[in-house]
Structures are given as C-alpha cells and as structure tokens.
Amino acid sequence: MGYSMVLDQFNNILESLKEDYKIFAPKVFKDKGTYSDTDMIRYGEISSVKEIEFDQKSYYSAKELILPITQTLFYFTEDNVIEPKVDNEKGIIIFLRSCDINAIERLDEIYLRNGQEDPYYKKLREKVKLVLIECKNSFENCFCVSMGSNKTEDYSLFIRKKDNDILVDLKDDEFLRYFETYDKSEVLPNFIESNEIKVNIPANLGIDAFSYDLWEDYSSRCISCGRCSTVCGTCSCFTMQDIFYSDNLSTGERRRVWASCQIDGYTTMAGGHEYRKDKGERMRFKTMHKIYDFNKRFGYQMCVGCGRCDDACPEYISFSHCINKLDKLVKEVK
Amino acid sequence: MKNNIYLPFKSKIIDIIPQTDIDFTFRMEFKGDVKPGQFFEVSIPKYGEAPISVSEIGEDYVDLTIRRVGKVTDIIHTFSQGQHLFLRGPYGNGFDINIYKNKEIIIAAGGTGLAPVKGVIDYFIKNLEEVKKFTLICGFKSPKDILFKEEVEKWNKYIDVMLTVDESDEEYNGRKGLITEHIKDISIKNLDETNVIVVGPPIMMEFTTKEFIKRGINEENIWVSHERKMCCGVGKCGHCKINDVYICLDGPVFNYSKAKALVD
DSSP: OEEEEEHHHHHHHHHHHTTTEEEEEEEEETTOSSSTTOOEEEEEEOSSGGGSOOSSOOSSOGGGGTSOSEEEEEEEOSSOEEOOOOOOSOEEEEEEOHHHHHHHHHHHIIIIISSSOOHHHHHHHTTEEEEEEOOSSOOTTOOHHHHTOSOOOOOSEEEEEETTEEEEEEOOGGGHHHHTTSEEOOOOOOOOOOOSSOOOOOTTOOGGGGGOGGGGHHHHHOOOOOHHHHHOSSOOOEEEEEEEETTEEEEEEEEEEEOOTTSTTTTBOTTSOBSOOSHHHHHHHHHHIIIIIHHHHHSSOSOOOOOHHHHHOTTOOOHHHHHHHHHHHHHHHO | OTTOTTOOEEEEEEEEEEOSSSEEEEEEEOOSOOOTTOEEEEEETTTEEEEEEEEEEOSSEEEEEEEOOSHHHHHHTTOOTTOEEEEEEEESOOOOHHHHTTSEEEEEEEGGGHHHHHHHHHHHHHTGGGOSEEEEEEEESSGGGOSSHHHHHHHTTTSEEEEEESOOOTTOOSEESOHHHHGGGOOOSOGGGEEEEEESSHHHHHHHHHHHHHTTOOGGGEEEEOOOOOSSSSSSSOTTEETTEEHHHHOSEEEHHHHTTOOO
C-alpha cells in the first residue's frame, strides 16, 4: 500500500511513532570522523527525517542495534546469577539499505537458527521493524549485485524522499494506523542493478583453495586490527568476558563483546596453543567463511557486498579484489 | 528468560580425585542425560568459562578431569569438596556407543585425551560381551603424567592395555616412546570391522590416524574428537568454527572421513 505526504507530515508520523518505538537511522556525526575535520556517518536515534543521511554510506552497519558491542548476559553475586532486565517498553525502527537488511538475515541465521535460539538476540530482534531506504547510486567499493543482496522484500516500510515529499510503501499492517489518513500513491523501491565493482564467486571452490599462495600475500599486509569485522554487517562472533566491580569484589557480570577471527588471540586455547596464528591464514578463514563455508552450511552466501571492509581497512586490503583473485586462481588450477 | 542457553547452574563438588600434579578429577553433582565425549562449560564468576569434557558418567554425578593450564582452571583447582562450581551443558555430540558394539575397537588416547574417551572405556568394561575385542593404547609424557592410574591397571585385567610414556628415568620398566611407534604391535583380528577412536593433542591425532590408515583401517571406521576454544558452546560465538563446521554443535566427535577435510 502506498502513500504520499510532505516532509512535515512524515515528521508528525515519526513523532507519533516515537511514543512506541526508538527510531534509528544513519546520521552524520559532525567532526567525529577518523581524520581531522571529517564527519562520521553511523547509526543514531533520530526525531525527524532531516536527520537521516540518505546520500552517503554509513561507516558501520546497523548490526550494533540488535547485537550490541557489549551486552551483559547476567550479573553474579557470590552464589547467584541474575539475568538483566530488558527494556520491554519500546520497539525499534531502523532505516537501512537493502544490503543491510540482507545482513540482518545472516545474523538471524546464526543467532536464531544455528542450534538453539539466542534469547538476548531474539528479545531485541522481535522488537525490530525495518524501514528500507534506497541507494540512488552504487557507493564506492559496493558489490551487492554480485552477492545478490541489492534487493529485498523484507521491510515493513519503504520510504523515498523526493524534494519536499515523502513516498511510502507500507507492508506491515501494524503501521497502517499512522498512514491511512494520507493520500494514496503507488511507490515501489528502485534497487541498484549494477555496481562498478563486480565479483565472481569461484565456482567449484573446495578445500584445495586452502593451500593457495594467495593467502600469504595478506600475512604481511594485514595488521590484525579487526576493523573489517567491526564494520561488517554479517560478522557475528563474540567473546565472553567476566568483569567485577572494584568496590565490591563479590559481585560482577558476564558480558559478551564483539570478537573477530582477524585479531590476535581469537583461537588461543588454554595452555597457549593458537590455531591460525598467521594473518594470511586468518584472511583465508574469513574469505572462505564469507563466500564458501556459510553457503555450504546454510544455502546462501554470507557476504552481502556492502564493501565496508574495503572502506575501513587501513592497509587498503580489498575483499572484493581478494575474491576475484581467488576466482582467477581457481580457474587457472582447474 | 526462559531457556537461557547462557545461564549456568550451580553444581556441588562431591569429590576431588587427584590424578597428577596438575590434573584433578572433580566429581560434580549432575542428573541428566550425558554421553561420553560431551562437554560442559565450567565457570567461576569473575574468572570466566572453560569447556571441559566429561570423564565419567554416574547416576547422579559427572566427572570432569581438569588440568591446571589457565586462568579458569587455575582457580578451579583452589576449590574443595562441598563447594560449588557453575556449569552449562552437556554440549556437543559425544560418542555414539552403538557404532562400536559387536566390533573390534581400538582407542588411542594421548595425555588428557584419555578423559573424553574414558566413558566409552567404562561402558565396554561393564559390557564386555558387547565388543569383540577391545584395545586401549594410551600415551603420556612421563610416568608422573599418567591419568587414571588405578583404572588403567583395573582395565588391563579385562582388555588389552598398552601404556607408553614419551620419556622416563631408568627405573621405569614400562613401554616407552610415542603412541605412533607402538601401533604396529596392536593385534587386530579383522581389519574391516575394527573401529578406532583417536583423541589427544592435534599433532598426536594427525600422526596416529595416519599410522592406523597405514595398517589398513578404513577412514570411515576412525573417529576423532577435536578440541577448540569453545567459548559459547552453542554455535553462536564462532570461536570453534573450522570450515562450515561448528565443533561445539557438530562435534567434537567426528568421523575421520569428515574430519580430514577440516583445515584450520
């Protein structure tokens, strides 16, 4: 069902929605960028449509909203473990692009379907409503078309901002009451049909690829900073951490924090033995996970081609180039 | 939260049985289904969690044989009988006893690798008629590192036990050398129906498995148990993943025909 309205009217809707939902969208954080006098675009709470950054890619994905960077699993006292209270009052609305909606599908796979459900993820995920925003043009380093994540049907609302007007496609009846008094107008999202970067996922990829020299190229280039995983919408790993309160050593909490297969210590076991010490091995592990292993296990590719890993790497390592180099090698070997 | 997979429960330490200077068996209160080869996440608030294999399964207890090698296990070793530890589990697939019934079985265990397979040994010692032939070959660094010493002696009365140590002083009269050096001495009646379980440090598993294949054991009849940093134990954290496999969910016990394709 489609509607059209002017910006202020949409802002009124946001105002009403705020009573029941926390609303998040990519927004500009002035002067908060990595370098001097640069801005940071990341997810933050918004009150009006003017705050939404429609034209630039956000540095981080929306995953932190349903998979917090740090999350308390429980508190402990001397003898007991106590679960944290969860804010049940409000739902969560997230404005995001097609690739990012597809990325959330990958997180759902791990947290809801790979073994038992994760109760903390589920609690947040059930509160989330997704609002699709379009990409007018493909951004730098994006290769969503190659990964098939340029399109999605999985949204409650789609909104298009056109000058002073907002066009809405509504799929979720829960939102109907906010929109039904407005003019009806048909609108459907336009999806990116082509990116500058094209990636060929190697056909017939198998474990022979583990022994390619290609991976060694990354042994000296990668610095194990883990930025690629931090910005990735599909990286879902975490490490558990116990902390205790310095003013009361009998109480503390167990948390989980984001982790990455690219950083030191990820595979270290008790006694000090570490698998994949070499950074090239870690790059191989990540690459194969994103374009081979996940697909083998769940039936679709993990990487959504948002290109944020390439945007973020301080060593200019390009994941899309890596996939294409791998494809070339596989073809040469076969 | 209902069915919170991360929430540990309190379990009383019924007994502590010293094995070596650094290995102790903690007998923990537990009622429920457990299979040999499965593991529990053992935790102490403020110190963290560690995955520990089950080394014996009783009606109302499980044994966890814990080596003092890190932050969590160091603190566990300061605990005494009557105190409590926190547990989650059991996790993992464990050994399917039925696979080995009415066949010849060889277990090759290196060091603490004897703990996860001890449940299989215990089962067949009690049900000797269910196995055609049973050989245990276990290797330790030195005589003072031998685990389950009394049990090994007891088992020796019922099954073939080959115990070897990597190194020892002159007073030690037993078998010496790595497990791999003694595999040629194991008597096997029927190669085709013999099942082999290999558990131990990664390098021991690799070469021991190769030796058994050299002797003519089918890959499909070899079983290994992998050890990894299993941080969550429930297929979420990703630490134990190799290729498309999550050791905590799909393992730790694997058939070698599958395990050989797992490349770290």
